[in-house]
Amino acid sequence: MREAMATAVVGDDGYSEDPTINELERRFAELVGKEEALFVVSGVMANQIALRVLAQPGDVIVAGRSQHLVSFEMGAAARNSSVQFATVDDASGTLALADVLELIDAEGDHQPHVSMVTVENTHMLSGGTPWDVDDLRRLAGAIGERSLHLDGARLFNAVVATGTSAAEYSAPATTVMTCLSKGLCAPVGSLLAGPAALMDRARVERKRLGGAMRQAGFLAAAGLVALDTMVERLNDDHVRARQLGELFAAAFPESNYDATTCRTNIVSFNHPQARQIVEELSQLGVDGGTVAPKRARFVTHAGVSDDDVDYVADVLARFVPSKR
Numbered sequence: 001m002r003e004a005m006a007t008a009v010v011g012d013d014g015y016s017e018d019p020t021i022n023e024l025e026r027r028f029a030e031l032v033g034k035e036e037a038l039f040v041v042s043g044v045m046a047n048q049i050a051l052r053v054l055a056q057p058g059d060v061i062v063a064g065r066s067q068h069l070v071s072f073e074m075g076a077a078a079r080n081s082s083v084q085f086a087t088v089d090d091a092s093g094t095l096a097l098a099d100v101l102e103l104i105d106a107e108g109d110h111q112p113h114v115s116m117v118t119v120e121n122t123h124m125l126s127g128g129t130p131w132d133v134d135d136l137r138r139l140a141g142a143i144g145e146r147s148l149h150l151d152g153a154r155l156f157n158a159v160v161a162t163g164t165s166a167a168e169y170s171a172p173a174t175t176v177m178t179c180l181s182k183g184l185c186a187p188v189g190s191l192l193a194g195p196a197a198l199m200d201r202a203r204v205e206r207k208r209l210g211g212a213m214r215q216a217g218f219l220a221a222a223g224l225v226a227l228d229t230m231v232e233r234l235n236d237d238h239v240r241a242r243q244l245g246e247l248f249a250a251a252f253p254e255s256n257y258d259a260t261t262c263r264t265n266i267v268s269f270n271h272p273q274a275r276q277i278v279e280e281l282s283q284l285g286v287d288g289g290t291v292a293p294k295r296a297r298f299v300t301h302a303g304v305s306d307d308d309v310d311y312v313a314d315v316l317a318r319f320v321p322s323k324r
């Protein structure tokens with residue numbers, strides 16, 4: 001990846017003249033079956049641009065309560081797009097169709113216009129849960145003319161876990177984004193794809209958000225290596241996450257964590273002492289985090305090896321949270 005970055009052919013992306021960025025955008029658009037794609041610096045920027053092109057100020061966006069767009073983007077949707085969310089339960093990782101339709105139906109009761117629905121695949125907070133593509137198709141079919149945005153920060157984890165292709169997952173969605181960083185190992189970069197007319201507007205919105213780039217083809221070169229060589233590798237992360245899930249389930253039975261729910265690269269469980277456990281395990285060399293006050297999260301990636309899993313097993317075999 002470093003070599004590809006060092007030798008990348010670059011140009012001025014402000015004029016769409018960076019051949020490496022153009023190639024990355026073309027490749028992603030092809031992979032997800034959309035007309036065009038746009039390279040942006042981060043997943044948040046991809047999501048925020050999607051809102052800017054799919055919703056109007058004052059609109060309501062239906063989303064899962066714990067989706068990244070709702071809970072982890074620092075209120076960016078309100079700040080950047082003057083939209084509000086109407087949220088539904090997404091503890092299982094997916095949205096119940098009846099819940100979504102009820103919110104849309106409320107338009108008939110003097111409530112604001114619902115312009116779009118967003119889903120997350122895989123769904124981070126529930127533990128990297130992949131969507132069943134038939135559920136996505138049903139959802140898209142039921143919301144009619146409204147747009148569907150797919151936050152696929154970990155789309156390729158879902159692809160590898162389910163065998164559903166990126167194009168199949170993206171077909172029901174108006175726009176789809178993915179992150180080249182995270183499991184795909186690029187140092188920076190995300191992509192947003194959709195119909196050409198929307199992507200023209202997305203390019204303008206990227207500039208408005210300060211995200212226009214120039215000779216950034218060396219970053220796109222890393223992205224191409226990510227798409228070419230890092231997708232199949234995700235299965236190793238999934239196998240190790242399941243092993244870790246079983247270790248955590250055994251170490252903290254009071255969490256009632258069911259490791260069979262770990263289908264991709266995220267182990268996430270509720271525990272009354274989640275913050276303390278994360279802090280004390282970190283001191284022992286097992287790094288995780290919390291994603292809600294009583295919810296711990298441990299993620300596998302290319303930097304986590306089988307030896308590391310054995311190390312975690314050793315630590316957890318001896319671990320008891322201190323009395324505080």
Ligand SMILES: Cc1ncc(COP(=O)(O)O)c(C=O)c1O
Nearest residue numbers: 042043044045068120124151153
């Ligand atoms: C589901 C989801 N969407 C979007 C993002 C944002 O990506 P970035 O950190 O590149 O802005 C993340 C980041 O963790 C994520 O988990």
